[in-house]
Amino acid sequence: MIHIGLAAVLLVTPPVDQAAVREAALSSGFQEAYVGAAGPIARAIHAAYDIPASVTVAQSILESNWGRSKLSANERNYFGFKCVTPTSPGPIALRCARYPSTECVPAPCHPVDAYFRSYASIEDSFRDYGRLLTTSANYAAALPVRSDPDAFIRAVARKYATDPEYANKVIRLMNLYDLRRFDA
Template sequence: MRWCTAAGVTGALLVALAQPAAAEVVVDQEEVRAEAMAMAPDPEYLADAEPAARAVAAEYGIPASVTAGQSVLESGWGRSALAVNHRNYFGFKCTSAGPGPIAVDCAEYPTTECQPECAPTVATFRVYESMTDSFRDYGRLITTSPYYADALPHADDPDRFVTEVAKRYATDPRYAEKVIALMVQHDLYRLDSPE
């Protein structure tokens, strides 16, 4: 599944904390990712994400630098509608079976999906009680889905790990390059060392 940029949604992507989780907010992951790359770093977000990323590393063996980098890219430094309203820092959707074992609910949002033609649709996204739960679900998904099995042997090489994950995580051919750029620019590799 590929996310496309829908015209006229730029201003709707990043929302204030006070905004309700209304269906009129459009989820456009390509736009969120573009905004994340252009934004100034948010030390407060990184301070909140660091313990969650380290916990994923301890529980699932995923490099904390990769988890933090992907969360920055997928949530626009924690400012996307999904992150603000539903603590969903990775853009995960619900499945036909529901929210899964960690998420607590599903929330509908208008979005645009391309398969291969782009069209507006409504999708259900996972709702979490906390940032920690969102990060744990990321760790669970990456380590249990056969889509990402090729990444797991490279846990000691964050760049290679995210390169393997990116092959199935996103259709953007520059996805891994973007995550690696965030890891380099914001010294996220330091999260892979013991505290």
Template sequence: MRRHLVHAVGALALAACALLPAQPAGARPAVVDQAAVHEQALRTSDGEFLRTIEPIARAVAGEFRVPASVTAGQSILESSWGQSRLAVNDRNFFGFKCLGDKPGPIAIGCHDYPTSECTPDCHQVQALFRVYDSLQASFRDYGRVLSTSANYAEARPLAGDPRAFVTAVARKYATDPNYAAKVIRIMDENDLYRLDRPLP
């Protein structure tokens, strides 16, 4: 039954992609500044984007045991409510980079962009970001990575506590020392914890 749910949600996600703004054919941004994307996400909201991702976040929870509230919160922060250059151009809703020049088993390619990292001082670097063919694929890759990577082994036993879970994830997910606090703020302000409760 879970497989049928995932396929049904996948069809919904593919249809929902049409709701997201598209760039002109062949257009590619010059810069992907994730720090600016994060700040924009904290200043805005988009009920339509949230309604689009809610069932997909629940499906990720069902398949990969990642709290739906955290999935939704991270996608909002990483894509600025679906409006970031990575989300619009590459269907990358979680800021995932390629490993070397490999996109992994779900992404379909890599795009090279300048971006910023904080280690601890913030500076610009070149990075290859994953490219997906759909919103659904980006969310499934997120669930796959968080449920299988050794980087997030400490987080997995905390799945019943979304705040603790994302705090543990943030240690390896981002170089921003305030990353977990930003995701938690989005989860709090949008009551994303309701996504972790069963549907009526």
């Protein structure tokens, strides 16, 4: 399998206008506008990391509320990635930003302040998603089934989310918005 470097892929993909993504998220018809902006980036991530673009778009929708969440609007974090420590954003993010959150491990669920990754661009957020899913041992079980988007997200969801319906929610988004078209 040949992986094209993401930098090379993003050079041939026109840069995304951050203001346009934000505007699309606030306008009527924002769903299709968001999918139209996220789809080409997800294809670039697929070319670089060989993960289903349909899953990438659907997870970004679910995690960022169509790019309308405070985390995506302010920090360009479209996948809800937290920092490793309050001062360690990882190799792609610029910094860590503090936001209120809810943690359910250990139970019961309780409010906390958490540190989330802040990115320079939507492309960097998506690139970190591709990097994390293909390098973390948490998602190693998903890699052998990456040619099947449904099986892939079911394997990813086991470690990605505590919501037992998470994979089903992602699959519903893939079906409702015909996101598998980005896998072709």
